Amino acid sequence: MLAGGRGTRLRPLTHTSAKQLVPVANRPVLFYGLDAICEAGITDVGIVIGDTGNEVRAAVGDGSRFGLDVTYIPQQAPLGLAHCVLIAKDFLGDDDFIVYLGDNFLIGGISNLLQEFRADGYTAQLLLSKVAEPQLYGVAELGRDGRIIRLQEKPALPRSDLAIVGVYAFSAAIHEAVRAIEPSARGELEITDAVQWLIDQGHRVHSHIVTGYWKDTGRLQDILECNRILLEKVEADLAGVVAGRSEIDGRVVVHPDAVIEDSVLRGPIVIGAGSKVVRSYVGPFTSIADDCVIEDAEIEYSIVLGGSTIQGVPRIEYSLIGRDVEVTRAVHAPNAHRLMVGDHSKVQLRI
Template sequence: MIKKGIVLAGGFGTRLHPLTKVVSKQLLPVYDKPMVLYPIETLTKAGIDDLLIITNPDDKILFERLLEGFNTDLSITFAVQNYPNGIAEALIIAKDWLNNEGCALILGDNIFLSDNINDCLKNALLKENGATIFGFHVNDPSRYGVIEFENNKVLSIEEKPKNPKSNWAATGLYVFDSSVYERALALKPSDRGEIEITDLNISYLKDENLNLSLLDKDSYWLDAGTFESLLEAGTLVKKLKNI
């Protein structure tokens, strides 16, 4: 079973300026705790006990302070992404920590609220080979990486397509086998100069080794990277806690 998990909490958070001019986006509050604790809990509830937190140079000390003594059962390591060169760069930064093992990767602004995600992630962590992406049904798929599939077999992944082939978005949670470092290292930067996570997933798809796990209709997934979604996330967490 995969026991390692990366939380990518870098970037500039430009959609949340001016707040993020003084503090990392992932340290902003979502109801009663900092945003980053939600993705951390998503990983740990599924059995991951070895975490790598990747952040930018300015905020590293703040994450260290927040997570000091957070959970004595966890091993927590910190690393720096000097510039946001793409999500998949996290797997290159993590080379030594990975030590030729597989891992989960979750974006630090992605909030999952459901028991279903726990079950889906646990099942993915048991797979020895391939990668797993997690799909969520959305009404506006052109804003996301869109998954086309048939009988739960992935046919294509397109990033923010004008004509989406489905209403299933790829969330910011992934599970990769031990080949992930070499795959990430082999990727070429996209036109916008980033090492793209979609390209990494496509490398598994070409090998017919990309698994799909669909979150059920009772699940909640929020990308809390805008003022609207940040407010929505806090309101939803409060509502669910009071049920």
């Protein structure tokens, strides 16, 4: 399981937090991958960690609550996916193994991939999915029998619309491949180069097409879409305090320690422990994490992380709000916007 990297597409949030721990439906993306690994019958997991390793360790622990035995493998710098395989050699030994990118969200699990890989004796098998913009991904070109004949890394002119999903099944032969390749132009050992080396050496490298839902959660729109997909599946559970003239419609989940007062909630929504929603509107496909305050505000199709306050703001939508953030209305000021915004941020203002 790969949980390093810098998460540049989700900055500034990922300057201080692991991108794999950004929550969808109030649960870190990484946890869904660990669930899928356990469901496939795998119990020993090595998690490659980087600068945010302490946060990942704190969140996952020894893995026992997922039914797993977790070993942490530090990577000193994000030097590529093939480099992750290289530094994990002592943990992996000569066993077959799965590589799973921790920021990938996959519905349907990996059991079918693993069963097919074991049954057919491939050297490597890659999970693939059809995408609308293949130039943004690693792309696989297939032969007629489903064998992978060529890989391209973010090509300007893609040879297919089959993106490489961040799940790979490998035999021990991949260790020779990662030692044989050279760093790419960006200074990383690319897993696509290692797999291409296997192909060029005549190894059997096969495809497995995703039949469920897959999304790389590296961008805001992808995180919000995954949140929407998961919230579509929730069942109403109003376990918290609902007071005053509140109106609740649809599939709304309120934690037992949460409070809703004089507010309108339109599901699907999840509201975490210790959070308060007061005189506010919370619209569909919104996840509010633990210990948040939404007061005299409106929010819809958004994710709010733990400890944040939104107060006196007329409308927020399509937004990802980090931990311990304050979003308030300037009341004694001219008609102007007052901002303190970090590096690599995106702000849209209605003028």
